[in-house]
Amino acid sequence: MEDEAVSRKGEERWPIAKGDMGSLGVKDLPSIPLGRLYKLGPSIIVLGIALGGGELIMWPRLTAQYGAGLMWLAIIGVSLQWFINVELGRYTIATGESFFTGCSRAWKGFGWFWFASAFIIYMWPGWAATGATALDVLFGGTGANWKLWAQVTLVLTLVILLGGPVVYNSVEKVTMFFMGATAVILVISIALVITPGGVKAMVKGIFFNAGGEWWLPPGINLFALFGAVIYAGAGSLGNLSYTFAVQQKQWGMASHIGRVTSPLTGKLEPVPTAGNVFETSEKNMALWKKWYPVMRNDVTIYFWLANIIGIVLLAHGALEVLHPAGLVPKGAQIAVTQANILAEKAGEFGRVIFLAMSFFIMYSSQLVALDLGSRMISEIAYTHTRLHEKYSLRALYTIALLILLVFASSALLFIPAQPFILFLMGAVLGGFTMAVYSPMLLYINLKFLPKEIRPSTFIKVGLGIASAVYIIFSIVVILNKVFGVGA
Numbered sequence: 001m002e003d004e005a006v007s008r009k010g011e012e013r014w015p016i017a018k019g020d021m022g023s024l025g026v027k028d029l030p031s032i033p034l035g036r037l038y039k040l041g042p043s044i045i046v047l048g049i050a051l052g053g054g055e056l057i058m059w060p061r062l063t064a065q066y067g068a069g070l071m072w073l074a075i076i077g078v079s080l081q082w083f084i085n086v087e088l089g090r091y092t093i094a095t096g097e098s099f100f101t102g103c104s105r106a107w108k109g110f111g112w113f114w115f116a117s118a119f120i121i122y123m124w125p126g127w128a129a130t131g132a133t134a135l136d137v138l139f140g141g142t143g144a145n146w147k148l149w150a151q152v153t154l155v156l157t158l159v160i161l162l163g164g165p166v167v168y169n170s171v172e173k174v175t176m177f178f179m180g181a182t183a184v185i186l187v188i189s190i191a192l193v194i195t196p197g198g199v200k201a202m203v204k205g206i207f208f209n210a211g212g213e214w215w216l217p218p219g220i221n222l223f224a225l226f227g228a229v230i231y232a233g234a235g236s237l238g239n240l241s242y243t244f245a246v247q248q249k250q251w252g253m254a255s256h257i258g259r260v261t262s263p264l265t266g267k268l269e270p271v272p273t274a275g276n277v278f279e280t281s282e283k284n285m286a287l288w289k290k291w292y293p294v295m296r297n298d299v300t301i302y303f304w305l306a307n308i309i310g311i312v313l314l315a316h317g318a319l320e321v322l323h324p325a326g327l328v329p330k331g332a333q334i335a336v337t338q339a340n341i342l343a344e345k346a347g348e349f350g351r352v353i354f355l356a357m358s359f360f361i362m363y364s365s366q367l368v369a370l371d372l373g374s375r376m377i378s379e380i381a382y383t384h385t386r387l388h389e390k391y392s393l394r395a396l397y398t399i400a401l402l403i404l405l406v407f408a409s410s411a412l413l414f415i416p417a418q419p420f421i422l423f424l425m426g427a428v429l430g431g432f433t434m435a436v437y438s439p440m441l442l443y444i445n446l447k448f449l450p451k452e453i454r455p456s457t458f459i460k461v462g463l464g465i466a467s468a469v470y471i472i473f474s475i476v477v478i479l480n481k482v483f484g485v486g487a
Contacts, residue, residue, distance in 0.1 A: 052365025236430020
C-alpha cells in the first residue's frame with residue numbers, strides 16, 4: 001500500500017499520460033559516478049553520424065562551388081541542433097525513456113511514423129557507398145569497385161555491433177577511435193594547405209559577409225542547400241541517436257533501464273517497456289542540478305563545438321584546394337580529388353591520410369546510422385506491441401539490424417554509380433522528419449515534465465526557431481520540387 005501511495009504521488013506530480021504506453025515507476029534520481037565526468041559522453045555517438053554527410057561531402061562541395069560565403073548557414077544549422085539534443089537529453093535523463101516512447105505518450109501513432117521513417121531513411125547505404133569509394137582508392141583502385149568494399153563494410157558493421165557484450169559500448173569505442181584519428185589527420189591536412197587568404201575568406205564567411213554578399217548566391221540548388229543545412233550537424237534522424245546514447249550510457253533515470261546486449265557475447269539485461277520518474281524532493285532536485293549540466297556540457301563540447309570545428313576545417317580544405325581551381329566534384333569524388341591534390345603537396349603521405357580520414361568519417365556514420373535505425377525499429381516494436389511478452393529487446397534489435405543490413409546490401413546492387421543522390425534524398429527526407437520531431441520534442445517536455453525541470457525560455461525560443469526553420473524549408477522544397485513554384 002505504501003508503494004502504491006508513492007506511485008500515485010509521483011504520477012500526480014508528473015503530468016505524463018499513461019495511455020497505451022504503461023505507467024512509469026517512481027524511483028530516486030541516482031548520484032553521478034565521478035568517473036563519468038572525465039569520459040567522453042554520449043555526444044561522441046552523435047558526432048560519429050554528424051561528420052559523414054554535411055561535413056565531409058555537402059559543405060566542402062558547396063564551398064568548392066561558391067566559396068566560404070555560405071558558412072554562416074552551416075554554423076546556424078549546427079547551433080539549431082544544439083537545442084534539439086539538449087531537449088532529447090533532458091527527457092531521457094528525467095524519465096529513462098527514449099524520445100520515441102515519450103512521443104508516443106502524446107499519440108501512439110507517432111511511434112509507427114518513426115518506425116517507418118527508420119526503414120525509409122536507413123535502408124539506403126549512402127555512407128557505406130561513399131566510404132567504400134575512398135577505401136577502394138586507398139588500396140590502389142580507381143573507385144570503381146566501391147560496391148564490393150561497401151558490402152565488406154556492412155559485414156564489418158554486423159561484427160562490431162554484435163561482437164561486444166554491450167552494443168552501445170562497442171559503438172562508442174569504435175566511434176571514439178575513428179573520431180580521434182580523424183581529428184589528428186584533419187589538423188595535419190589543413191596545415192599542408194592553409195593560406196592567410198583562405199583563413200580571411202573563411203572568417204568572413206562564418207560572420208555572414210564573405211565576398212561582400214549577405215544573401216544566397218544566385219542560381220544555388222535549393223534542394224542541395226536544404227540538404228546541407230539539415231546535415232550541418234547530425235541532421236535528419238541522426239540527432240535522435242542522442243536519446244539512445246544517453247539511455248544506454250545510463251545517465252540519470254536511465255540507470256534504472258537495462259541495456260541492449262549482444263545475443264552472442266552479452267548477458268541479457270531486463271528492459272521494461274516504461275521508464276521511471278523521480279519525486280521533485282530537495283535531494284532529487286539537487287541531483288538534477290548536477291545531471292542536467294553534465295548532459296548540457298556534453299552536447300555543447302562534443303556535439304556543438306566539435307561539429308563546428310569539423311565542418312569549418314573540412315570546408316576550409318575545399319576552399320584552399322578546390323575552389324581556386326574551379327573543381328566541384330560530386331559525392332565521394334570530392335574526397336578523392338582533395339586527396340590527389342594533397343599528394344602534390346605532401347606526396348603519397350598526404351593522399352593516404354586524407355583517404356583514410358574520409359573512410360573513418362563515412363564508416364562511423366554508417367555504423368551509428370545502422371545502430372540507430374535498429375534501435376528505433378526494435379524499441380517501437382517492443383513498446384507498441386505485445387512482442388515484449390515473447391521476445392527480449394535485444395532479440396528484436398538483432399532482427400531489425402539483420403533486416404536493415406539485407407536491405408542495404410541489396411540496394412547496393414541497384415543504386416547508380418554516383419551515390420551522391422542518396423545523400424540528397426536522405427537529407428531532404430530527414431529534413432521533413434525534423435519538421436515533425438522538433439516541435440514534438442518541445443511539446444512533450446513542456447507537457448510531461450514537472451515545471452521545476454522544464455526547458456527555460458532561452459531553450460523554448462531556440463527550439464521554436466529551429467522548428468520554424470525546418471517546417472519552412474520543408475514547405476519551400478515541396479512547393480519547388482513538387483509544384484514547380486520558383487523553379
